[in-house]
Amino acid sequence: MQHRRLVGRKRTKRAAIALGRSILIIAYYVLLLQEPYESLGVDYFEGRNREAQERRLFRQAQALGFTITRDQPVA
Numbered sequence: 001m002q003h004r005r006l007v008g009r010k011r012t013k014r015a016a017i018a019l020g021r022s023i024l025i026i027a028y029y030v031l032l033l034q035e036p037y038e039s040l041g042v043d044y045f046e047g048r049n050r051e052a053q054e055r056r057l058f059r060q061a062q063a064l065g066f067t068i069t070r071d072q073p074v075a
Contacts, residue, residue, distance in 0.1 A: 030037050061068050 026037060058068060058070075
């Protein structure tokens with residue numbers, strides 16, 4: 001999942017290297033702390049900055065002259 005997310009911003013080889021680096025860091029801390037690995041979940045990166053992304057897109061739409069109606073106010 002992380003590789004697919006990174007390929008959009010980086011080239012394929014760089015994304016593979018970044019993924020390998022992430023795996024090495026995880027392995028290092030698993031060995032250092034001697035605790036089992038706990039995954040953050042498949043949708044961790046998608047939901048992590050959802051509110052910030054909504055605010056940014058809302059401001060961009062307003063700057064372009066669009067009027068947006070929401071059920072919940074944007075902070």
